[in-house]
Amino acid sequence: xxxxxxxxxxxxVSLATVSRVTSNNALVSEKTRQKVMDAMEQLGYRxxxxxxxxxxxxxxxxxxxxxxxxxxxxxxxxxxxxxxLRAAGKHVIITTGHSEEDKEKDGIEFLKSRxxxxxxxxxxxxxxxxxxxxxxxxxxxxxxxxxxxxLEENCISLDNELGGYLATKAVIDQGHxxxxxIAGQQFKADARNRLIGHKRALAEHNIxxxxxxxxxxxxKETGGSEGLKHFVDNKQSFTALVCANDEIASGAMTCxxxxxxxxxxxxxxxxxDNVILARYMYPKLTTIDNPVNEMGQMAAKLVLKNxxxxxxxxxxxxxxxxxxxxxxxxxx
Amino acid sequence: xxxxxxxxxxxxVSLATVSRVTSNNALVSEKTRQKVMDAMEQLGYRxxxxxxxxxxxxxxxxxxxxxxxxxxxxxxxxxxxxxxLRAAGKHVIITTGHSEEDKEKDGIEFLKSRxxxxxxxxxxxxxxxxxxxxxxxxxxxxxxxxxxxxLEENCISLDNELGGYLATKAVIDQGHxxxxxIAGQQFKADARNRLIGHKRALAEHNIxxxxxxxxxxxxKETGGSEGLKHFVDNKQSFTALVCANDEIASGAMTCxxxxxxxxxxxxxxxxxDNVILARYMYPKLTTIDNPVNEMGQMAAKLVLKNxxxxxxxxxxxxxxxxxxxxxxxxxx
DNA sequence: TTGTAAGCGTTATCAG
DNA sequence: CTGATAACGCTTACAA
Numbered sequence: 001x002x003x004x005x006x007x008x009x010x011x012x013v014s015l016a017t018v019s020r021v022t023s024n025n026a027l028v029s030e031k032t033r034q035k036v037m038d039a040m041e042q043l044g045y046r047x048x049x050x051x052x053x054x055x056x057x058x059x060x061x062x063x064x065x066x067x068x069x070x071x072x073x074x075x076x077x078x079x080x081x082x083x084x085l086r087a088a089g090k091h092v093i094i095t096t097g098h099s100e101e102d103k104e105k106d107g108i109e110f111l112k113s114r115x116x117x118x119x120x121x122x123x124x125x126x127x128x129x130x131x132x133x134x135x136x137x138x139x140x141x142x143x144x145x146x147x148x149x150x151l152e153e154n155c156i157s158l159d160n161e162l163g164g165y166l167a168t169k170a171v172i173d174q175g176h177x178x179x180x181x182i183a184g185q186q187f188k189a190d191a192r193n194r195l196i197g198h199k200r201a202l203a204e205h206n207i208x209x210x211x212x213x214x215x216x217x218x219x220k221e222t223g224g225s226e227g228l229k230h231f232v233d234n235k236q237s238f239t240a241l242v243c244a245n246d247e248i249a250s251g252a253m254t255c256x257x258x259x260x261x262x263x264x265x266x267x268x269x270x271x272x273d274n275v276i277l278a279r280y281m282y283p284k285l286t287t288i289d290n291p292v293n294e295m296g297q298m299a300a301k302l303v304l305k306n307x308x309x310x311x312x313x314x315x316x317x318x319x320x321x322x323x324x325x326x327x328x329x330x331x332x
Numbered sequence: 333x334x335x336x337x338x339x340x341x342x343x344x345v346s347l348a349t350v351s352r353v354t355s356n357n358a359l360v361s362e363k364t365r366q367k368v369m370d371a372m373e374q375l376g377y378r379x380x381x382x383x384x385x386x387x388x389x390x391x392x393x394x395x396x397x398x399x400x401x402x403x404x405x406x407x408x409x410x411x412x413x414x415x416x417l418r419a420a421g422k423h424v425i426i427t428t429g430h431s432e433e434d435k436e437k438d439g440i441e442f443l444k445s446r447x448x449x450x451x452x453x454x455x456x457x458x459x460x461x462x463x464x465x466x467x468x469x470x471x472x473x474x475x476x477x478x479x480x481x482x483l484e485e486n487c488i489s490l491d492n493e494l495g496g497y498l499a500t501k502a503v504i505d506q507g508h509x510x511x512x513x514i515a516g517q518q519f520k521a522d523a524r525n526r527l528i529g530h531k532r533a534l535a536e537h538n539i540x541x542x543x544x545x546x547x548x549x550x551x552k553e554t555g556g557s558e559g560l561k562h563f564v565d566n567k568q569s570f571t572a573l574v575c576a577n578d579e580i581a582s583g584a585m586t587c588x589x590x591x592x593x594x595x596x597x598x599x600x601x602x603x604x605d606n607v608i609l610a611r612y613m614y615p616k617l618t619t620i621d622n623p624v625n626e627m628g629q630m631a632a633k634l635v636l637k638n639x640x641x642x643x644x645x646x647x648x649x650x651x652x653x654x655x656x657x658x659x660x661x662x663x664x
Numbered sequence: 665t666t667g668t669a670a671g672c673g674t675t676a677t678c679a680g
Numbered sequence: 681c682t683g684a685t686a687a688c689g690c691t692t693a694c695a696a
Contacts, residue, residue, distance in 0.1 A: 051689030070407025383673030
């Protein structure tokens, strides 16, 4: 591979000048620029990004930490991030935290050791304090889908309370008043806020909140099936089921069918996230849109703006969820 | 951040010695090693990976090119690759090709410019010739889910012909003889081979192959719905539908239901890939397992072995698909 | 507008 | 087993 040295020789200019034309930021006369370009072309020169990084103290890489590499949620998120960053010539280094504290911290260390210019993390297990500490370090960190007090500037998040509210309101608007709720793990802020939104919707419509109609599950299919069984075992009666995410809804629907419910006639179900599989389910799932892809793009823009000085980018830090009506909620 | 220089000073040894203990490969006396370790500890020293790369001409990064970052198929694949590589202290730089020739080539160039030690690519649009050329270059390239003639050594692939055979055989074994098939785009080798397997299964069971029962679609939901409509519009009669992948199956099932079919009573459907959503569909989809996750791991092992000299790893280049029986195929 | 030269933080080669 | 010292390929003051 040709080096900048050979280019400078062939073009008959100094190293510095070649560097100037490649980085395209300093003033070089059109004539010399052309000479240099020709030489580069002729030698098939491509700058060595490692050497560039070492000298400029900038790697043009941003580290991404997600819980999992698979799953529609993270897929959308990474997709949004990568598209935006790639277009700007930056690359993403991706690693996983598996929603476990140790692994999340480990992933972050790993990324830091890789000299990323910035980090975009989706962490669930690590504490707010840890994050505040982390943000005090020398590498900029941006946080996805989580609003950390004192770190609002670094967060891209969804208004989960509103989402929870909208979900429950959607079934109330269809005439339901006996409404069960399967929640996510309450150590996760989004799960907590969605539940709060649920309660607000009930209160606003004068429907008394009953503990017996809430099941604390987790964000997985099994959470849904266990939740539904729990309600049935306890002889609760309800015509609508609000689920804290789509996977829960899927598990609950499968289970409901096994227990002999006709869907959506005997039971209306609403999810949250509008993850791809919501479209594939039967009946197609009514749910709350979580614009993860856009949020991913926005996180990328945030780093482009703050870290790479792309000043005119407009940033939006809090996103609003919206109702996606499909076939799983029936009017009473 | 402390540098190797400060460590060497504090430990009272030379740069070279510090380097020896960090890279842990040369012989250093236990005593000096300890001194150095202490100094590193005390300074919170972490080697600068960029400088290491520049000096050692090795980045410890492997470039991954997938068609999309979202979607269960690629999720599984990346997951397999990342887990394995991360455990070995290597990192992955991920980018996308969107199944378009230009973008795939572009992605590869991007990765090359990033000085990756190796590339693992899942490309669909680029020609075999291009890949053969690419492999002649100085950076090792490994190819996922595609068997390129003359490049067998660099490929990790699935026996798609066998998979296609197994899918069709599965419905034949359940007593079906009128079998429709919705294929994927025939410029993709896997789509072609699955169809060949389908034909072999028919032939082996003395079921005449009829052109009218094959629809050339694409690997998406819409391919499934269009295919099914096509057969119905042409008044074809069939009791089983074999789909070239799960998304096609999903589209076909949704469409079938809209057309008034009861599933699986009126129509048995089988998919291919055993992508996560297969579990979520109703009825749960019978399909062919495509062990993408394992294949991803294996690709990673291949680079660990060939590029990073982890010699004792055992490599398997061709994977076998298997039948996953669920609820969407009914016995006649 | 262009050139000179000093880093950037390591690894690797050679002596000792 | 340890130490000098020259790369690695580029960026960036500073000078001209």
